[in-house]
Amino acid sequence: MNGVQLLLVIVGAIAVSGLAQRRGLQPALVITLVGFAVSFIPGLTRIELDTEIVLGIVLPPLLYSAALNFSFVSFARNFRPIVGLGVGLVVATALLVGVFAAWVVPALTLGTAFILGAIVAPPDAVTAVAIGRKLGLPKRVMSILTGESLVNDAAALTLFSITLAGVVGTHTLFANPVLLFLYSAIVGVAVGLLLAVVATVIRRLLKDSGLETVLGLVVPFAAYLLAEQIEASGVLAVVAAGFAIGSSSSRAGYQTRLQERQVWSSLDVLLEAFVFAYMGLQLRFVMEDLTAAGDSVWEIFGVGLLVLLVVLLIRPVWVFVSFGRHFLLDRVMRRRIASDTRVQERIRVENEQRIARGRRPRQFPVFLNWRESLVVSWTGMRGVVTLAAAAGIPLALADGTPFPGRAEIQAIAFIVAVxxxxxxxxxxxxxxxxxxxxxxxxxxxxxxxxxxxLEVAQAASAGVYQRFLASPPEGVPPELLERMTQMVKRQSADAARDPDPDATSAYGEAFGTLYREVLQAQRNAVVDERDANRLDDDAAREFLEQLDYQEAAIVSRLGYRL
Structure with a gap:
């Protein structure tokens, strides 16, 4: 693919995405179908990207961006359902689809069939979350779907890399696939966390929002490449780095956070649109490859529908088996507690101690009900990761022979995704x-x-006001001190209010300094309350965004004096 072709694909994908959103359609589906139609234009040559470009350049920023915006508190709170869906269901789907595909597709060996299974295993939560947010799905369901999307992408792509290495014949550290998976997962996470620590230290030293944002753009690629160099999971390294840096983002400057929100949002739209357009443009040539290999396009289409049926059935079965198991365990636990006064007393004492330490009392685990489980079971739409992984299958094996079943895998992956x-x-x-x-x-x-x-933030402000009044800055008349504190109190509770004092006033600098100290104290208090599980993650995120915009307003008004 030359530069002109790449530019045309990107511009066209963005234009189609914008039109689809205005019409209320699913951009991913529309872009893919339009790309498929465009591929039949006479004289259009095949557009082919190297495998490393697809897997090493397109996927890392998409996964990193999703990890940045997901709260670790929400992940920990919903750990069991997230891991069950994101790891257990992915492995089960990959195995069942692999066995089924090896049985019904003669061109696929068991190894290549497992590659297909890993490709179609991870659902994409982007569409489901967008629909759920619009229609008011419970936040717990939304958190589970978002967390699952991160974990299942990492699990599926790690399986994909391991099975692909086994089929292609590339060197691996361990011949045993289980040991290789464990090494890949553990070392990949360790690499991501280590790189996150280094990046966080560097960002604190830079103190420049532009450079910090650029460093953030480099992190996912560095994590992926570094992990892959030591034969660990680059995908898990990217997700771990995103989690770690995202959890510490409240300590970065407000300008960095504001910039990164816009940069990553734009980059997500760009890359997702490109991947769907690229796969759509490939389909005509995949069909030609099937014909050249002696396969019937209609036969592969029928097989793809069978694999699609298997994929559609696995998720509801898994979800409702888990729902039934959790329901029975919950009933047994409640009956045991109701019939044992000693257990009741132990729980009462423990909750009193937790309340005394400022923590929430321990409660029964809240499992999804049958209606929520039904929705979760029907949110298995495949998307950008499936198509990117399918496009990332190499053309040849390590010995130079063509990759067996490549066209069949890509065609079936497309049928499942669409x-x-x-x-x-x-x-x-x-x-x-x-x-x-x-x-x-x-x-x-x-x-x-x-x-x-707001209450937590206002309580945190009290200490700042006391220190300010006890040790006022030089040059500020005493009669203005109380007025300044009252003004800051009013404006800290209203993000839409402009900073009051004129930049040319005598006390503008003192006002701005006090205002920013108050905002930082409020920010730290809200983050601590969220991390202690006493404040909802969405409420904390919205409040922190308000503080960022308030700080941007005060710096814009009084910046040269600060």
Whole structure:
């Protein structure tokens, strides 16, 4: 693919994505179908990217961006369902699809069939989360879907890399695939965490939002390449680095956070649109490869529909088996506690101790009900990771022979991705509406959490005001001190209010310094409250964004004096 072709694909994909969003359509599906139609233009040559470009350049920033924006607190709170869906279901899907595909597709060996299984295993939560947010899905369901998307991408791509290495014949540290998987996962996470620590230290030393943002753009590629160099999972390294840096982002400068929100949002749109367009443009030539290999296009299409059916069935079975198991365990636990006064007393004492330490009392685990489980079971739309992995299959093995079954794998992966978008993506909104899942108390809960965040922030401000009044800056008349503190209190509670004093006033510098100290104290207090699990993650995120915009306003008004 030359530079002109690449530019045309990117511009076209962005234009189609914008038109699809304006029409209320799914951009991923529309871009793929338009790319497929464009590929039949007479004289259009095949557009082919190197495997390393697809896997090493496209995927790392997408995974890193998702990890940055997901709270580790939410991940820990929903650890069991996230890991169950993101790891257990992915492995089960890869194995079952691999065995089935090896049975029904003569061109696939067991190894290449497992590659197909790993490719179609991870669902893409982008569409499901967007639909769920619009229709008011419970936040717990949204957190599980978002967390699953991160974990399942990493698990599936790690399986993909291991099975691909085994088929291609490249050297690996361990011949045993289980040991290789464990090494790849553990070392990959360690590399990501180590790089996150280094990047965080460097960012604190830079103190320049532009350079910090550029460093953030480099981190996912560095994590991926470094892990891959030592034969660990580059994908897990990227996700671990994103988690670690995202959890410490509140300590970065407000300018860096504001810039990164816009940069990563734009980059996500660009890369996702490109991947769907690229795969759509490949399909005509994949069909030609099938014909050249002596395969019937219609036969492969039929096989692809069978694999799609297997993929659609595995997730509901897994979800409802887990739901039934959790329901039974919950009933048994409640009956045991209700019949044992000693256990009740132990729980009561433990909760009193937790409350005394400022923590929430221990409660029963809250599992998904059957309606929430039904929605989760129907959110298995495949997307950018499936298509990118399919496009990343090399043309040849290590000995130079053509990769066996490459065209069949890519064609089936496309059928599964488009099929899930059509079947599940188009019916999911109607399913959510019919189940009436929106919580009538959610709005009240959100309001209470927003008020709690404000209370925590105002309490944190008190110490700053006391220090300011006890040791006022030189040159500020005593009669203005109380007025300044009252002004800061009012404006800290209203993000839309402009900083009051004129930059030319005598006390503008002192006002700005006090204001920023208050904002930083509020920010630290809200983060601590969130990390202690006493404040909802969404409420904390919204409040922290308000503080960033408030700080940007005060610096814009009084910047040269600060």
């Amino acid at each position: 099929g899930t978008l059509l079947v599940q993506g188009l019916t999911l909104p109607a399913l959510i509406r019919s189940l009436h899942l929106s919580d009538p108390r959610q709005e009240e809960f959100d309001r209470e959490q927003a008020e709690h965040a």
